[in-house]
Amino acid sequence: MYYMMQAVKREYHQALATKPVLAQLFDESIDPLGKAAMMKPLVVLDGSPDGVFANHRRNLDAYISEARQKMYSIREELER
Numbered sequence: 908m909y910y911m912m913q914a915v916k917r918e919y920h921q922a923l924a925t926k927p928v929l930a931q932l933f934d935e936s937i938d939p940l941g942k943a944a945m946m947k948p949l950v951v952l953d954g955s956p957d958g959v960f961a962n963h964r965r966n967l968d969a970y971i972s973e974a975r976q977k978m979y980s981i982r983e984e985l986e987r
Contacts, residue, residue, distance in 0.1 A: 908974070909940040922985065929984055936977035943970035 916923065916933040923930040946967060954960030 909937065909944045912937045912940060919985070926984065929981065932977050932981045932984065936974045936981065939970040939973040943967055
């Protein structure tokens with residue numbers, strides 16, 4: 908998804924030039940996808956959300972959800 912969003916940003920370069928909010932939304936969606944892709948924990952744990960041990964699935968979901976919300980905003984902006 909990280910590389911796909913970079914390619915879509917390149918595809919819509921003309922729209923990005925006229926709508927700077929789109930460029931910001933693309934950057935804000937690409938960044939969390941890159942962070943999610945680079946997560947390489949030494950040990951993957953499925954601890955409780957309020958526990959001492961990190962819950963890898965929830966940590967990953969935070970980045971993916973953030974990117975998904977920005978993608979929805981991009982779609983709405985492009986439909987205008």
